[in-house]
Amino acid sequence: MRDPLSSSPGYSLRRASSAMTGLLAERLAAHELRTVEATVMLLIGENPQVTASKIGATLDIQRANMVPLLKRLEDAGLIERTPIDGKSQGLALTAAGTTKMAAVRKTVDRFEAELIARVPEEHRAHLIPALDALWR
Amino acid sequence: MRDPLSSSPGYSLRRASSAMTGLLAERLAAHELRTVEATVMLLIGENPQVTASKIGATLDIQRANMVPLLKRLEDAGLIERTPIDGKSQGLALTAAGTTKMAAVRKTVDRFEAELIARVPEEHRAHLIPALDALWR
DNA sequence: TATTGTTATACTCTATAACTATA
DNA sequence: TATAGTTATAGAGTATAACAATA
Numbered sequence: 001m002r003d004p005l006s007s008s009p010g011y012s013l014r015r016a017s018s019a020m021t022g023l024l025a026e027r028l029a030a031h032e033l034r035t036v037e038a039t040v041m042l043l044i045g046e047n048p049q050v051t052a053s054k055i056g057a058t059l060d061i062q063r064a065n066m067v068p069l070l071k072r073l074e075d076a077g078l079i080e081r082t083p084i085d086g087k088s089q090g091l092a093l094t095a096a097g098t099t100k101m102a103a104v105r106k107t108v109d110r111f112e113a114e115l116i117a118r119v120p121e122e123h124r125a126h127l128i129p130a131l132d133a134l135w136r
Numbered sequence: 137m138r139d140p141l142s143s144s145p146g147y148s149l150r151r152a153s154s155a156m157t158g159l160l161a162e163r164l165a166a167h168e169l170r171t172v173e174a175t176v177m178l179l180i181g182e183n184p185q186v187t188a189s190k191i192g193a194t195l196d197i198q199r200a201n202m203v204p205l206l207k208r209l210e211d212a213g214l215i216e217r218t219p220i221d222g223k224s225q226g227l228a229l230t231a232a233g234t235t236k237m238a239a240v241r242k243t244v245d246r247f248e249a250e251l252i253a254r255v256p257e258e259h260r261a262h263l264i265p266a267l268d269a270l271w272r
Numbered sequence: 273t274a275t276t277g278t279t280a281t282a283c284t285c286t287a288t289a290a291c292t293a294t295a
Numbered sequence: 296t297a298t299a300g301t302t303a304t305a306g307a308g309t310a311t312a313a314c315a316a317t318a
Contacts, residue, residue: 017153
């Protein structure tokens, strides 16, 4: 079949992202976490007492969509909320959350290493700068 | 906020893809097409009498999900089906579909050119090979 | 007046299972 | 027996609008 998409950067970008996102999702499923949840936990771990709004702004997740996401993490005993003032609340990993994050981080690190390893050496250093130019 | 994601290729890939996919979707909305629909029409245009199964296999779209997609394109008068045998049907663009595709192609070509232009020159030639190594 | 968190809702995309009819 | 098309359905992801309470 004639494939006019083979030289399309937009198409390559979508397919590569979807393949890698799918692979990561598969591996995080072993920890009973979705990709977004793991990303949110990672940010909370690095920034104790961060607010839901701040995380949403960083990851481009709407405030409204943070609610069920954080609720799942809280119900799973992985994060806890502490009132900062009357309207904000600080987020932090629980002990269980910290333990899980250590394991998750290993999975994510291995995934990232494998991703980079798939890229031929001569293109490797160009990947992140090229990608970041597209959105940062 | 501390951002442990800034050097993560997986994260950069997801964000870049989402930003670019969103931009393309915005522009295709002017043609009343979704990104997948435009992609499917492009393939049909280049491969008259191709089957739904073949397109699905190429784009990794499940057979079941091709049904409503093709129905929308057919209802919009953009594609038509011709029985090949008792169980297969060939897909082709209608006259209206061909006309629309010419305009869509211009939009997509401009989009792809702008995408590439965003990438600093020294990284540009590396983007597609690096991405393709991740999924092809 | 702007911000934080929330509720409710809807639409898209994707995945699975099962069915019919034909090759 | 495998394939093409279809139906129905469910789960994620994402978007918008509106609200209460607080800064």
